[in-house]
Amino acid sequence: MVGHRSGLVGLRKEKGIHCLFFHCIIHQEALCGKIIRLSETMKTVVNTVNLIRGGKKAQRHRAFIAFLDNLEAEYGDISLYCEVRWLSAGNCLQQFFGLRNEILAFLRNENIGHEYQEKLEEIQFLNNLAFLTDLTSHLNALNLKLQGKKQNISQLYGHIEGFRKKLDGMKMALKANNTAHFPSCQQLKEEEEENDTKFSMFHEIIIYIKKEFQDRFQDFDSLKPKLALFNNPMEIEVSEVPCDLQMEICDLQADPFYQTKKCDVPETFWKLISKERFPKLLKFPLQMLWLFGSTYVCESAFSALKQIK
DSSP states (O other): OOSSSSSSSEEEEEETTEEEEESOOOOOOHHHTTSHHHHHHHHHHHHHHHHHSSOOOHHHHHHHHHHHHHHSSSSSSSOOSSSSSTTHHHOOOOOOOTTOOOOOHHHHHOOOOHHHHHHHHOHHHHHHHHHHHHHHHHHHHEEEEESSOOOOOHHHHHHHHHHHHHHHHHHHHHTTTTTTTTTHHHHHHHHHHTTTTGGGHHHHHHHHHHHHHHHHHHHHTTTTHHHHHHHOOTOOOOOGGGGHHHHHHHHHOOOOOHHHHSSSSSHHHHTTTTTTTTTHHHHHHHHHHHOOSSHHHHHHHHHHHHHHO
């Protein structure tokens, strides 16, 4: 899944078939980029990395690698940030945070980037950097879950719902200045204990991101009743089923054979449905499986063709 915009769910009717276009959380900065403080932090990180290894700075880059090797640093190098490849933001931030002290020492040793040296000495910048690193890491984890083949719309929706609940936990923890869900913040908090580091201010950003999820996936929420029927047809309340399927659902739930199969995964269970006994009901799982949960498979094919070419 690639793109330049953040996640968006659109449900439209085309030639009588509902098609769900689910472009998941593509670019992490699209969610937190409006937060000026964090946006400026990311710019500082990118500019510092470019100063060390961007453009035609091969000699400086080699010196930086040798510098890290002599210090036996956690990372042997730092990745460049690419806007097109959304996962690169997480890798770049994680490495930058892990090497923040070494980067500061290198800039001083080379007598370059004085404005960036000042930033790396500011506790507020380090707080922003730690939080942005952890936040991007959480979004990267969600992105990776939403990728891959053989995931139906129900499974993808489960990933989104799970992340929404995580956001609630993050918000409550940060409000109490608890950084249990933010390892970089926790590390910085322990290192800067004498400075009384406060991360509670960032809970407002979590509130903002949660609202973004609510707005961007509100059309997806309308599928909840159908997803409930798709996942658990033997336990769902008949009143929650569309009227045209209620009679067949009653017969299905009363059938002893299907009762023994109710623990099967939906794809397996629905294959057992008799076309003669449940003609209307059998069309329902096909409609759900027709929905495209993501563009991952399509984009993977394009990438493979590009490599071949």
